[in-house]
Amino acid sequence: MPTNKATPLYGIAAEFDDADKLKQAAAALRKAGYTEVRAFTPYWVEGLTELLSPRTFNFVPYLAIGGLFLGLLAGFLLQYYTSVVSYPLNVGGRPLNSWPSFILVTFEVGILFAGVGTVLGFFLQTNLPLPYHPMFNAPRFELASRDGFFLCVEVTDKKFNLDKTKALLQSLGSLNVSEVPC
Amino acid sequence: MQQSQSNSISLSSVQIGAIAVAVIGLILGLIGATSDADHFFQVYFLAFLFWLQIALGCLGVVLLLNVLSSPWGFAIRRIAEAGARTLPLLGVLFLPILLGMERIFPWAKAGVVVAGNKGLFMTPGLFALRAIIYFAIWIALAYLLTIWSYSQDRSSDPEAIRRRAHPVAIVGIILFFLTTTFAAFDWIMSVEKGWFSSVIGWLFVSQQILSAIPFAILVLGTLWDRPPLAKVARKQVLIDLGSLMLVGLLLWTYLSYIQYIVIWSGNLPEKIQWYVTRSAGGWEGFVILMAIFHAIIFVMLIVPGLKQVKSVMLVIAGALLVLRFIEMYWLIMPSMSASFAPRWWDLALVAAFGGAFWAMFLWSLNSNPLIPVKHPELPKALREADDDAQAQIAI
Incomplete structure (x- = not known):
């Protein structure tokens, strides 16, 4: 797609033949000092995440453990309220607050909330659902969900230089290199 | 060559120390026995069960590692094999328990008649016969698999040995679960009159996992830099073994809780009594400590990230072994005395048993390379470990 000077640039995309070449290119970019590099692959490529960028803040574990504790509390209080406060019932002479038997439900509600927290964290972390992404403008990008492996260096990268970055990507054995408008 | 000589020398001196501990501990225990013979047999039985669960756990690991192979397996395989080879010693040390049976088991006391089918099962003669069968199966499995594994080091066709051991280990795992379940019925469940729990066999297996893996980590951590072992001893091995401990811990927690909730919900006098005695008279302290x-x-x-720190793992492993002792004390002793009443020579007796166990263990460990050097899967495991290490450096 020819770049119009008026539309701002999102980055420079490069397509690769397979996962190994993509990983090599990502490693080379990292060595060259690029930090804002994104990869688009049809499947999970092992070791790729570590090559792309320094780890950013991850919501998921915090939301998961937060959900767990909230769930434990909610599960226990639900049972405590129903069997001690709202509807006290003598079951075989046991105390109303029979916490040993409450553990099961407490545990399960805890797991449920931790699971919900994890899913929420996943959506937050990945910005999904995402109806539009500038990479849709890259040529042949539909192959990223079939057999295409794409890298994109964003303009926000401190080392970004239109010509130099383009030349570097071309030298890394890519099938094609293109400018991606926003 | 010189390196391995110095290893064997230092291990031998530990072995002599272990024998010394065994002798001194036994003497102290026997002095104590003159004042309270009942307690002597009870603590002796406790010490037997504590060290047995380590040896049995090692046998379980050996069986498992003959079915699958992985880098962590190569790091602890020889340790587990040496641990499983202590079973004949434990079999011999079981004999005094047969002599003191009526001091330990309520059903074995003179004049006690156990009602129903249980009475047919729990007789001294059948009890001894079953013990012989358990030990025969365990020793046969342990020696068959370890002799093959040791001979593999000198074999010209290591693949053939692996193929031979594979089906034996599969059948062995089934036999292992059956025998340990019945052993748990005989030795742990029957100390409390009339009590039964169908989950106790599995609970015993989970205790073995939580004994054998920490035991292997302690030995592995101590021998970390020894020549053949250093090739496979890596961070990833510690992480894997840590995960295995976590699995064991989850299994143990689950089974302990399930047993408790079933008995607590049923609230039947003959079953709940087991927990009643174990939550009063000082025994509740054991529960709180364990929790x-x-x-x-x-x-x-x-x-x-904590699992890859060796010192942390050694502390966890040591703590888990101490907890296993606390748990075994709590499982056995409340049936003997209503309140927690230790004698000064209790630990001496347990240490004596341990001295004998360690001497036998080190003897097996010392006479073979610390990893199965000719195992067909070893090069692959080493390659994977190298790849991991290189990937870590690259990042």
């Missing part, structure tokens, strides 16, 4: 420390260990095992 707190297992919770701490659980958190330590799920914190990312």
